[in-house]
Amino acid sequence: MNKRNYFSYILNPFELLRTKKVLQVNPTIPATRKEPEQIKIFVYDFDASGITVNELDKATDCYAFIDSPKVTWINVDGLRKADVEAICNHYGIHNLIIEDILSVGQRPKMDDMEGLLFCVLNMLYFNVNDSAVESEQISIVLGKNFVISFQEDAARDVFNPLREKLKFGASKVRNSKADFLFYSLIDHIVDNYFVVMEKFGEKIEALEEDIIRNANTRSLAKINILRKEMIVLKRSIAPVRELISGVLRSENELVDERTEKYFKDVYDHIVQANDLAENYRDMMMNLQDLYLSYVNLKTNEVMKVMAVVTCLLAPATVIGGIFGMNFDKLPYIHHQYGFYIAAGLMLVIPIWMYGVFKRRGWF
Structure with missing residues (x-):
């Protein structure tokens, strides 16, 4: 565990910054996100015959793709209010969706509004050095022949495998409509949940072994830190089940009947991920009981x-x-x-x- 986190816990256990960040989420408070100086906009315009990739400097440069007969994926890295509003207004995205895109700590959800499908959820990453689960909010809008994704962090995402698939003309995503691209983006986010939980599980196993061998006050600090990360994990994963279910229940014409079976597969994955998160939660409770049992046993021996x-x-x-x-x-x-x-x-x-x-x- 990071020494800084440990000593912070020892010196000030009730006012950890991480605790405030994990627990204090109020969607009614205006967003305090610092706007980036620059944003990156990548446009992937493709069909079965070919693909063009454009890196744009200005939001207005993506206006030309609204009439493209191909499937267009506009990936916006960095949320700058003026640019987000410009793109959304040009593509007919409702103001309430714009507010959700620019919000901070939004609960994962989906909306079917004015002929567009919108979903917001979290991409998860595991910081091995700090043993922390880091989340990045991503918003995805599905329209006729286009998908627009808005990301907070321009330095990382989980879509590189999808970008590689777009290079191959025989890939499923290249030979399908925009709804399949919409599914693919969500699927890659959900699949990455298992990668994060696998690393989180390794930390739990290492902590369990450490407690069995030599439990001390530092072990208790580690348990409490991992419990906070478990909150982040559960809060990000659990609502996605409802999100996918909402897409399946939606009667929006943008989602083809042939694509629904893929969303059902994602639904199965998110149910499994949610069950696994529950198991990890039980393991954390068992670790605390194990620590207390070890302390009591040691006290009894003395x-x-x-x-x-x-x-x-x-x-x-x-x-x-x-x-x-x-x-x-x-x-x-x-x-x-x-x-x-x-x-x-x-x-x-x-x-x-x-x-x-x-x-x-x-x-």
Whole structure:
């Protein structure tokens, strides 16, 4: 675990910045996202016969593709309010959808509005160095012969395998309509959930082994940090099930009947991902119980040793107390071997007690 996270937990366990970031999400607060200085717009215009890839500098440059007879994928990296509004207004996207695109911490959902299908969900990444689940909000709009995707981070996404498929004329996505591209984008996001959860599961297994070998206060800090990341994971994955179900229930003509079976496959994947997240949640609870059980066992071992030592020293204490009483007449008080008799009893009785304890398996 990152040392910074650990010491932050030790010094200030109730006001971690990560806790605030994970739990404090209010969609009614205006977006505070810092707008990028530059955005990247990539336009993939394709059909079965060929594909053209254009990197555009201005939002207005993508206006020409609205009348393209081919399938057009406009991928906008970086959310700048003026550019997002310009593109959306030109393609007839409703103002409420624009607000959702520009919002921060939006719950995954889908909308069927004015003949367009819109969905917003999170792409997940796992930061191995900080053991943190990082999320990036992505919005996808499906229209007639076009798909527009809006991403927050221009440096990374999960769509490189899809871009590679677009290069091959025989690929399914090149020979299908825009709804299949829409499905493909969502499918790659959902498939990446399993990659993130696999790495998260490795962290849980490593923590479990660490607790079994040597549990300490740092183990408790690690458990609490991973529990926060579990919240991010669950909050990002669980609503996507409803999102896919909404697409399947939608009667929008943009989704062809032949494409529905692919969305059903994504639905099966997200159900499996949600079940796996629930299993990880149970494992985290079990890790906490394991830690508490280990602490209690360790405490019991210490108490048992202290109790045995106290019992072994009790005869010496009793004998020394009896012969240390201030009376004139005590047995063997003036005997020439009295001290050696008392010392022998102090030694023999604990040895006998030790043998009895050992035979009974008390330690």
